[in-house]
Amino acid sequence: MVADIAKCGRRMFLGALIAACKYIQDKNFSNRTWSKIAVLPVSEINLIESTFLRLIDYRLAFSPDMFDRWQTLLLAQIERNDRRNAVMRRSSAAAPPSAQPV
Numbered sequence: 346m347v348a349d350i351a352k353c354g355r356r357m358f359l360g361a362l363i364a365a366c367k368y369i370q371d372k373n374f375s376n377r378t379w380s381k382i383a384v385l386p387v388s389e390i391n392l393i394e395s396t397f398l399r400l401i402d403y404r405l406a407f408s409p410d411m412f413d414r415w416q417t418l419l420l421a422q423i424e425r426n427d428r429r430n431a432v433m434r435r436s437s438a439a440a441p442p443s444a445q446p447v
Contacts, residue, residue, distance in 0.1 A: 350396050359383055360397025363390070368405045 350356050359379075367373050376394070380387040 350393055351400060356393050357397055357400075359390075360393045363394050364397055364401075364405060 363376075363379055374382070376390045377387050380390045383390065385393075
């Protein structure tokens with residue numbers, strides 16, 4: 346189950362969001378409240394949070410250099426996605442009307 350959670354981008358995003366909120370704010374939602382927000386059982390919220398924290402070795406703070414590296418990777422991925430989407434739009438526009446999806 347832990348491996349499945351670690352492979353789920355939405356659950357890992359939720360784990361990151363919960364950890365970030367708890368790290369930044371003194372007063373925060375309980376995991377029961379997160380459970381209601383996410384429409385998941387409290388036990389799964391607990392598992393998501395603990396899995397995420399273990400995967401990042403409980404390191405919630407990071408250096409400016411690490412931030413810059415992640416930002417570079419993220420921006421490169423966004424640029425690749427934008428190029429791929431532009432190619433797909435051009436090829437879709439160039440296709441004959443009978444070949445275009447309805």
